[in-house]
Amino acid sequence: MPQTVRYNKILIYAREEAERLQNTEVLAEHLLLGIVRLNEGLAFDLLTRAGWIAEEAKEQLAEALRGPDSDMLQPVVRSAQVERILRIAESEATACGDEAVGSVHLILAILREHINRAAAYLESHWQI
Secondary structure, three states: OOEOHHHHHHHHHHHHHHHHOOOOEEOHHHHHHHHHHHOOOHHHHHHHHOOOOHHHHHHHHHHHHOOOOOOOOOOOEEOHHHHHHHHHHHHHHHHHOOOOEOHHHHHHHHHHHOOOHHHHHHHHHHOO
8 A cells, every 4th residue: 555755754753763772772761752753644643633742752852762872783673563453454445435545544554553652652641
């Protein structure tokens, strides 16, 4: 299924955030950091309208994810959890009758997968 430009940017930003925080895997929390960094799109708009404060989320998620300081460069791969979330996002887009997978489908997938710190963060700060 095709993906929106924003969706692809979020995935790129999520990988970059994992690298910046010296993590070896892209996790669901990195996807949220990618949404924050994109700072636009339906997912970002929905979250901010619901009272989500992007900079606060960025700080809290980054603090929880920060890896040990190291000069060693490790390859960053997508975790099995993120691979599941991406498959769920595609299913959400199909179920909604959308032509492409977008940022809002990522949020739905994170919440549907729900056994991740990103979903727990959203549920506690967004009162889902």
